[in-house]
Amino acid sequence: MEGLTTTKAPFIEKAQASGQRFIHQPYELYSEENHFAWASLYARIQARWLRHATPKFLEGVAKLNLDPRRIPKIEEINKFLSPLTGFSAKPVSGYIPAFIFFDCLRNRDFPTTVTIRDSSKLDYLPEPDMFHDVAGHVPMHTDKAFADTLVRFGEFALSAALIIQDLKDKEEQANRARSIIRALARFFWFTVEFGLMRSEGDIKVYGSGLLSSYGEIVHCIESPEVQRYPIQLEWVVNQHFEIHHYQPLLFIVDSFDHLFSLIDELERWLKDGRLNNVAPGEPSVSEADVESFLTAKI
Numbered sequence: 001m002e003g004l005t006t007t008k009a010p011f012i013e014k015a016q017a018s019g020q021r022f023i024h025q026p027y028e029l030y031s032e033e034n035h036f037a038w039a040s041l042y043a044r045i046q047a048r049w050l051r052h053a054t055p056k057f058l059e060g061v062a063k064l065n066l067d068p069r070r071i072p073k074i075e076e077i078n079k080f081l082s083p084l085t086g087f088s089a090k091p092v093s094g095y096i097p098a099f100i101f102f103d104c105l106r107n108r109d110f111p112t113t114v115t116i117r118d119s120s121k122l123d124y125l126p127e128p129d130m131f132h133d134v135a136g137h138v139p140m141h142t143d144k145a146f147a148d149t150l151v152r153f154g155e156f157a158l159s160a161a162l163i164i165q166d167l168k169d170k171e172e173q174a175n176r177a178r179s180i181i182r183a184l185a186r187f188f189w190f191t192v193e194f195g196l197m198r199s200e201g202d203i204k205v206y207g208s209g210l211l212s213s214y215g216e217i218v219h220c221i222e223s224p225e226v227q228r229y230p231i232q233l234e235w236v237v238n239q240h241f242e243i244h245h246y247q248p249l250l251f252i253v254d255s256f257d258h259l260f261s262l263i264d265e266l267e268r269w270l271k272d273g274r275l276n277n278v279a280p281g282e283p284s285v286s287e288a289d290v291e292s293f294l295t296a297k298i
């Protein structure tokens, strides 16, 4: 059996080698071991979701009818998801350059990996997998306010591309793109991926990186080593982050409406030039990310 194990899937390697970004989910290729990995991840995290996830996420899990025992079919998920918010999960072969990724969100498509991590190393994640994308992200997309927020990210990226492409000098375009992409990636990271939210006197988790991590979903709420602050835009866009360990610093929003309004503000900052020179440091912005903004057809 070929299998669709992350970093060990010939089907994915072939798609990547031929430059195919958007693919179908070759469901017949999943091995029993792949299904076992999904079932194990799902079974062990459920109680932690009930304790720490925002109620919107739990409602989303119920609405999607996710199968706890077998890897879900993306088509089936979309049958439940699309009528609710217009969003679809869209299978991809891996990394998607920044502008293309955000433009998918604007069109209510969510780029989704189809591989799953090795069943013998459930806590080790070399790159995003299906458990992160489908169990961590997609349930949030059933919520209208959250879905609209993701679309706002896409609109922000489009505004940024317009501003960048309007600059005369190529080098200036690239430098501007690098700073704006860094600011956007940081904002996305500290909200959609690792965000916390106030909820009836408690702090709950809505960030997908936390929702798909058996260890970090507890650590982020209970550990005295984590600093949790009300979100501040000027801090977030200048704050570097590292991806290979539990996050020591997290930001709290009041609601999804609050998050939506922050992207409005971020767009005002973009237009006022306040994102032109954000603090250097992680994340690194690849040439492909820069290029995607410079060459976006708008």
Ligand SMILES: [Fe+2]
Pocket: 128, 132, 133, 137, 193, 208, 209
């Ligand atoms: Fe993610």
